[in-house]
Amino acid sequence: MSLAFAASSGIRLAGRSFLAFVLEPMPPVAGWLADLDAVASQSLSFFANRPVVLNLARLEPDREETNAIIDALKLRNIRVIAVEGVDPSWVDPSLAPLGSGKETGKVVDFPNAAPRAQARPAAPAATPKGSxxxxxxxxxxxxxxxxxxxxxxxxxxxxxxxxxxxxxxxxxxxxxxxxxxxxxxxxxxxxxxxxxxxxxxxxxxxxxxxxxxxxxxxxxxxxxxxxxxxxxxxxxx
CATH class of the missing domain: 2.160.20.70 (Pectate Lyase C-like)
Structure with a gap:
């Protein structure tokens, strides 16, 4: 049996993929923020209107530290759309983890940033399809x-x-x-x-x-x- 439904003319649903930067703070946070300021000063619009996912898994902050980092990024006009690596109840519901997001690139290392304690496995290279x-x-x-x-x-x-x-x-x-x-x-x-x-x-x-x-x-x-x-x-x- 086939059932037909009239299409709604008022609401249309569509999927869209977009590119977001992933920021992963490293201790000490004050030094990491200073490196972030240096990058932003070298290219003033680098983060302008760019969606950012904040991954705090490596930092392992508590609730107070988590919100302090989010506030510090807000002061720098960095638009955080989601926070990962912490208890979701610690942050505003609008910043809930993306969950099923797939990482396709590598993290940008800021100049003079503290070395990572553990190297991340390299992601497989994507094969471009066309120009x-x-x-x-x-x-x-x-x-x-x-x-x-x-x-x-x-x-x-x-x-x-x-x-x-x-x-x-x-x-x-x-x-x-x-x-x-x-x-x-x-x-x-x-x-x-x-x-x-x-x-x-x-x-x-x-x-x-x-x-x-x-x-x-x-x-x-x-x-x-x-x-x-x-x-x-x-x-x-």
């Missing part, structure tokens, strides 16, 4: 998100613009904004640009800010890759 081409400049405030593969930009990427790709990123103009390649767990991703002036570049979680970039790269055609979890930049002839 997308942007045939116009990417302007300040715009964000391009393509988790399935490479992103090719035929123009320039302005300061304040952002490209996030599961694969490699090719910019056939000046790169002034932020590029996160291999964002879904692909350490073999590459970043190419005709003229390097980037605010931030990242591959599979490892990153380099403008202040960390060697001055000889500025204004040059550059290829960026990952080697032993470190960013390596080569000037192209």
């Amino acid at each position: 997308t081409t942007i045939d116009r400049p990417v302007r300040s405030g715009q964000s391009i998100f393509h988790p399935e593969g490479d992103v090719i930009v035929l123009g320039s990427v302005s300061s304040g613009a952002e490209i996030i790709a599961g694969g490699s990123v090719h910019v056939y103009g000046t790169l002034r904004g932020r590029v996160l390649a291999g964002a879904t767990g692909n350490p073999g991703a590459l970043i190419f640009c005709r003229k390097y002036q980037a605010e931030l570049v990242s591959i599979d979680g490892s990153y380099m800010t403008a202040e960390q970039s060697p001055p000889e790269l500025i204004g040059k055609p550059v290829q960026i890759r990952l080697r032993n979890d470190a960013i390596v930049a080569d000037i192209l002839d």
